[in-house]
Amino acid sequence: MGDVDAIKDYVFESSRLPQIRGASALLMQCEAEIRRRIREVDGLLLVARGGFLLAEVPASQVPSLVQEIHQIFASRTITATMTLAWEDPPGALPPPPSPIADGWAGRLIRAAPPSDPFPRRVAFLAARLRAAKESRTTIPTLETLPFARKCAICARRNASEPLYLPGGPLPVCPICWKRHDAGREARSGIRRMWRLWHPGFPGEPPQDLEQLVEGDPHGRLAFIYADGNDIGRHLMALSDPQAYQAFSRKIHRGVRRAVFEALGIALKGWHGNFWPFELINIGGDDITLLIQARYALPFALAFLERFHRHTSFTASCAIVIADHKYPIRYFEALAADLLQGAKERAKSGPGPDSALHFLWLPEPVAGEEADLFLQRYQSEEGGRHLRRTARPYRLTQARLLYELALELRDRVSRSQRQQWAEALTRGVLPSVQFIQYQIARAPEGDRPALWKLLEQARDLCGFTGANHLLFWVEEPGRAAWVTALMDLLEWAELLEAA
Template sequence: MREAEDLKSAADEAARFWRERLSKKFPSFEKGFDEEGLIDGVKKAGDKGEAVSPAEVLSRAAVVNLASRASNCSEEELHLRRLAALTMDLSQQEPLRSFLRSNIPGAIERISRVRSLLAEPRGEAYLVVCAAKGIKSYIFETPGLNEIRGASTLLDELVEELAGKAAESIGPEAVLRCAASTVELLAPSPYFDDQLSWADLFKRRAYEKLKYVQVAAASQKARIADLIERFSRTLGKAHLAMEADRFYDELPLLETLPFEQRCALCRTRPAERWETIRGEETAVCEACFVKFVRGRSERRSKLGEALELVGLTPEAIGVEGETAEQCTADLISDMIPKGVRRRLMAVAYGDGNNFGAALKGMRTIADYLSWSFRVSQTVKLAASIALARSTQIGARSMGWLPGKTGPKLKKLPFQILALGGDDLSLICWGRIGLHFCETFLRLTDMEFAPQYAFSLGMLICDEKTPVRRAVEFAEGELLKWAKRAFRGMRPERRRGTMTFLLADSPERIPPDLEGFRERMFSIGSSLKTYMTLRPFTADELRFLLEKADELREHRGRLYRLAQAFIASRSALVGALHYAYQKGRTIEKGFFETLEGPNGAGSWEEIFRIKFLPIHKLDRPPFGEGEGKGIYCPVWDLVEICKAME
């Protein structure tokens, strides 16, 4: 027995080695620095290709694992076969060859057995899928940053715990996905132990740990041979079963009776206990209290992981403190440096386009493993680089110079709410939000475009705007707008898209986006002109950000120029004003800067126009549907300037 246990841990180690290799394979860019010394992503030097595909090895080990368990072989035999499957490609190479020969000779002897198992796998297995649903309402039902952070950490822990249990009891190769509140695993039976199924275990732990969160889970039975040959079909069925399960979750109905005290944090559920929160005795419900505690005592924060991934300390990005945890803001107002007049935060919500369709094309387990690692590694690294880079840009705007001055920011200007799978949601200081979007889209495009790409919606709003409302708007309206623009692009030209809206007070968040866009961004009737080119691609946004930065000195003139269009609601009057101003100005600096090229390109390269205040463009209004429109890009520059003020 002892020996079988050792064999098990050896096989587990080997499987973890291949998982590590697989995650190192992606993405195709890595951390670098630009000419100004700021962190950025750069294309990796040519990959020579790997002799052995880690995804193939892992998938093979999973099949051998399942097929062996289905045939009821002994523990010892099982782990020897797993070891054989995990080492056979390299078993002729030194020093592995000698190591295996003298320590685990049984593994080498099993190679031919493993080959025949793989050629003709018998038996059945299960694909178990579990996910937390309605994550957004769970995370954002409490307004405080600390509780939001706690909630998002609790969700991560829930899926990691289940994945950990599967890795322990079945083997690390059995875990196909563990990201974005979703776990997918291959299991020999739907049961975790004599009592509980994997699905029930997930639900029970969700309730014990998080209380009120909706979860769904299902396990799909399949012939092992089908898992190998037609994986996407089984995956599709499992997801359908899980979607169906969603409607049967049995959460207790929550109602606060008139005489009951409400929880001070969520203000919806009845209070269940008194706790000291921020120095005050507070009535709270169980669910909010665990979020509060978790947010407080986060061992490793998402921000810490992001900085670790790019190998930078807070100081290296212009923030005081040695660890990310030390300089994580507890309040949104702490993310915005003191002394900044316009107290804006930016709330971003993003996800991938066409990623669902990609899954349907996954024929094998190895394809799927590769894809899910590729997506999550790309998103994590792109977000981490974007976060570090935009923080540096923010610190620089406060006088920081990389390597030359001390830090200028007291707190990290970010809070990551969700990051994993193809989902992304975060809050940051308004000034740097657009820079984050630019870097994130540029890097994810490097990996995926044109077939797949990300879209982001960003609301830049007053720091006092309720987070939940801001997130709902960013996701429900802005992200959808950006995604429609992606779908409208010609397939070969597709790139990631983003759109933003600036609402400097909570009341300015429009109740309906479509009407608002028409009112705000279109002028004139005879010559209908659109005052925005949104949604933008990364290239377009980069160009405009740089342009806005160059025009910092001339902000007043830029506003007056835009005003001429907006106030008269006439493109003709606006154009006349432009020509008149340009003609009579002796000092041409402003117009030269506005019309000229910059480091990110020129109006011609980026938008295929010579700069004029109004222009007909082969671009559908608001990026939706078909057609051309007449555009004036001045207002976009004004809003970008305002966001960065």
């Protein structure tokens, strides 16, 4: 079993699109070479995607394979590494020592029948891998001298290679040079792969983030991170390596199909010079994607629906939206934090369902904890707690959110929506009175649709039968009021140019 160390730090060290694309391509090349080498020694490859490896190989080949895998990463990436763990002796299951027989180790051993040891073997190997990661004492790095010129891309290492760009050569470090070179080659591969799915799609892959957001008047970029729900638990219940391998392949194919189908739906009718998205990674059951903000919600909804259709599992999705100049590493950190909230929401309903969480930073501020930014939607009023957002949403609610946001965009002017958003910050009664007054001034034929829209916005809060005041709902059992109207107003603004 193997797992790439600090994979996100390696991929998102730079916010330049060629660097991100190249880092992902280099890791995929490492995985491809590892797969080839395992087949050469007559091994059984269970999974090798998204930085994770699990395989069965002849015990005599383990020492040489471990050395070769380390060499593959060193030669292709210089600093990226993979921590490895293996059974020693092969297939051995350590019995629980008496002091821990009644602890978690003992429970784990007793959880699987003696006739079905494969799940236990995988569990013990995972524990050994975690221990190996925690005990790492060295990491590969390049010596950095204080008086040497720094890399023009990462600004962390010494520059030793010229990178020739249209604007002139840049002094860069070997790591950034490798990533850029791999990203340039990967661009043509992305073009071929995309056009296999959508042959008539116009334009070309973007060369940088400026080209990716071309056509968006505000230059808003969305980082999407999605992951399957409870798939790891299902994998651990499989009884043999062949079933594990078949299931992993099925999930990967289903995820890939869901991604390309969802992109085709979200970008239907799009025309431009450069594609408004960049697919960073399709792992085992997770994806990472950059896309123009106006297409983020349509893509996320289509992906979650098709993920379930093609894999029979649900998934969770996180969207972070900010200016395209916002550091990508913060995009990723916030999305990973939001994803945990989406997963909790997916499990909170009466049955399994997909879930969606999101965060828009109109004025980007550096941070890695989403809760710090979500606090701006909360306030106190007369001993009551007010929450101007109902996110995260289960998939059924998220579909309604999208439909209502489109209707709000079309029925209410942008300036009036901004007034509504400002009124929400004043409290329950002031906001209700102000919006009631605004609707009363609207043309008589538009009023019924607006009243219905606000009633449906109340339903997004999920508190059926609770006390309510137009679009505000009292949270049962708490002195708190919640509204989803701010979520609708934000997405109406983000979908303005769509």
